[in-house]
Amino acid sequence: MPDVSRETFTLPDAMPLREALRGLRFFLRRGGETIVETLNVDALPKPASNIAGAVLREAGEVARSVDELTSGMAKSVLGGLSSTTTPLQLLIGKPNAAAEFSGAVYVSLSAVLRHLGAPTVLISEAAARATYVKLAAPAMDAAVEIRAAALTLGLLGARVLRGTTAQQAALVPGGALEAVSIFAVMLWLQSARSEDENETALVAASDMAVALAPEIAQAVSQNDADRIAALYRKYVPHV
Amino acid sequence: MSEIKVGSAALPPTNEPLRVAVRRLRWFKVAFQGFVEATGRDLGCAFDIDDAKLAAAFMRWLNAIEMQKPSDKSQRKNFFEFAAALMLRELTTDMPVMAKGPATLADPGSAAAFWPEGYCLTMFCLSVHTAAMAQEFHAQTIVDPAIDDLRHWWSFKENSMHDAGFSAGFLQMLLGNQPNWIMPDVFRARIQSDLEAK
Numbered sequence: 205m206p207d208v209s210r211e212t213f214t215l216p217d218a219m220p221l222r223e224a225l226r227g228l229r230f231f232l233r234r235g236g237e238t239i240v241e242t243l244n245v246d247a248l249p250k251p252a253s254n255i256a257g258a259v260l261r262e263a264g265e266v267a268r269s270v271d272e273l274t275s276g277m278a279k280s281v282l283g284g285l286s287s288t289t290t291p292l293q294l295l296i297g298k299p300n301a302a303a304e305f306s307g308a309v310y311v312s313l314s315a316v317l318r319h320l321g322a323p324t325v326l327i328s329e330a331a332a333r334a335t336y337v338k339l340a341a342p343a344m345d346a347a348v349e350i351r352a353a354a355l356t357l358g359l360l361g362a363r364v365l366r367g368t369t370a371q372q373a374a375l376v377p378g379g380a381l382e383a384v385s386i387f388a389v390m391l392w393l394q395s396a397r398s399e400d401e402n403e404t405a406l407v408a409a410s411d412m413a414v415a416l417a418p419e420i421a422q423a424v425s426q427n428d429a430d431r432i433a434a435l436y437r438k439y440v441p442h443v
Numbered sequence: 444m445s446e447i448k449v450g451s452a453a454l455p456p457t458n459e460p461l462r463v464a465v466r467r468l469r470w471f472k473v474a475f476q477g478f479v480e481a482t483g484r485d486l487g488c489a490f491d492i493d494d495a496k497l498a499a500a501f502m503r504w505l506n507a508i509e510m511q512k513p514s515d516k517s518q519r520k521n522f523f524e525f526a527a528a529l530m531l532r533e534l535t536t537d538m539p540v541m542a543k544g545p546a547t548l549a550d551p552g553s554a555a556a557f558w559p560e561g562y563c564l565t566m567f568c569l570s571v572h573t574a575a576m577a578q579e580f581h582a583q584t585i586v587d588p589a590i591d592d593l594r595h596w597w598s599f600k601e602n603s604m605h606d607a608g609f610s611a612g613f614l615q616m617l618l619g620n621q622p623n624w625i626m627p628d629v630f631r632a633r634i635q636s637d638l639e640a641k
Contacts, residue, residue, distance in 0.1 A: 375495060401469060408468035411498035442466055442505055 219303070223330045230326040230367065287311045289402050292393045293348040296340055305340070306333035309364065312389045312406055317365075319410045321374035322381055324367070331362040349440070352390045353433035359386050360424060380417045383424040387432070388413035394436060395443035409443050453481050454574055461575045462523075466508075468501050475567060479540055482563045486555050487548030490563060496539035504533040511630045518630075520580055524618055525630050527572035528611035532628050534564045536607040554596040561600055568614060587619045 288295065288308040295301055295308075309332040317325050335358040340351055365382045376384050392409035413420065416435065423431035455473050457464040464470040476492060483489045507529045513522055542559040549555035555562040573584040589595050595613070602609040612627025626632035 397469075404469040404473065408472060408498075411472070411494055412468055412502060414495055415499045415502040442468060 219306070219329055219333065223328065226329075227326065230324070287402055287406075288393075289397055289399050291348075291396055292352060292390070295393075296348075296351065301340070302333050302336045305336045306330070308393065309359070309389055312392060313365070313385060315403075315406055316385045316388045316410045319407060320376055320381065320385060320414070322368070322376075322385075325381075326366040328362075328364050328366065331364045332359060335359050335362045335364070347433075348394060349433040349436035350429070352394055352436050353429040356386055356390050356432055357424070357427060357429055359390075375414050377417055377421075380421040383420050384413045384417050385410075387416070387420045387435075391436060391440060391443060394440045397443075405443050412439055412443065453478055454570065461571075461578050465571055465575065466505060468498060471501055472497065474571070475539075478567045478570060479563055482566060485548065486546035486559055486562075488546045488559055489543045490540045490560070491543060493537075493539045493541075496537040500533040500537045500539060503536070504530050507533065507628075513630065520582075521633075522630060523575060523579065524572065524615070524620070525611075525633065527568045527575075527618075528614040529628060530571070531565060531568040531614045532607050532611040534568070535561070535603045535610040538564075540564065552593065554590070554593060557593060557596055558600050561596065561603075565599075565614065565617070569617065572618070585619060587617050590617050 288304055290298070290304070292305075295304060298304060306329045310327050310329040313327050317323055317327075335355060339354050339358045346354075360382060365385065368381045388406075388410040391413060392406045395405055395409065397405040416439070419435065420432075422428075423435065454461075455470065455477060457470055459467075459470075465474070472494070475497060479490050479492060508526055511522075511525070511529070513519075538560060540560050540563055546556045546559045549559070569584070569586065576582045576584050595616070599610065599613045603613070608626070608628040612622035612624055615622040615627065615633070620633075623629070623632040
């Protein structure tokens, strides 16, 4: 019988399952919102309004239960993600860089979207990881802001954010939410910061991105990586 | 010399030189929030802060500094002072603070009671300037007695609403300089005025 204690046991990558659970949670949350926004139960004649109301309440309870279950599983069973204080320049050389990058993008994008008033947008950690693998490693010799600009356009192209069209953020002009929030995360990721400053730096990067929204939107619409890199070069020291 | 105390001691700590920290939004925002909160307590009126307006003012200030920064190193100290004037210009352009009520603890005839928001922004800029000048040049900032004259504050409020550039002149005046009132927010114009005065 083999000695189990001496066997090397590698944990499976939990990211795909985490991604699936988040997708399910998003579907339930957004689906519920859509039904409530679409159906005007009070306008129905009785007893139809009573029946419809009861069905919606029941469906809402089921959705909430599944939502709590998926949230709980994603966090406790699969392990929660943590933010990073490693600047992008140093992160790129690390052995587990793709996973750390995509985890940091997920956590920080969630925080930025909450700050911008758009909390129920779906963020794809898998798309962020694939973008990193495709773009960051091959460009090892390029300046960090050039890599960051390529990653910014890559993250947008890979649709790391989904469902933004259904939710307009209060702080960002229409249509610029994806570009502004991803720019904010990449700006923050390049800044030097301690663990104590990590959160305030992310909020500062978000506020700066909102102030730069017209310039960011223009550079992104023209696929202008040089312009995005120039914005990073100019503003990273001021986060 | 004015009896008004500039509250640079209330600024948050930083491991970086203040001239660097103040150009980081994370520090600037914490400093601004803390200062506004403390001023509100002193005046007996709380302030609301608009973060988006504050960030926009900060970004414009960075750009203004970059555009006007002189290449002549001998002007460094003068430009430090001018940077504070530009900061007040950008803050009064957007007014990121709003008093929730009258300044109940302020002397009824004081600038703070007359215009709490303008007073708060001006004192913030003076505080940052005082701390930065002490750290960089070991220089003590002396505020002009004009700060106690309500007529200057009335003029500041009226004129800055039409042209925020006036705010830059107002702060230079409080720091004991004679601003170029035609272009109070242009550093080169100030140098020219100084040369002509000599």
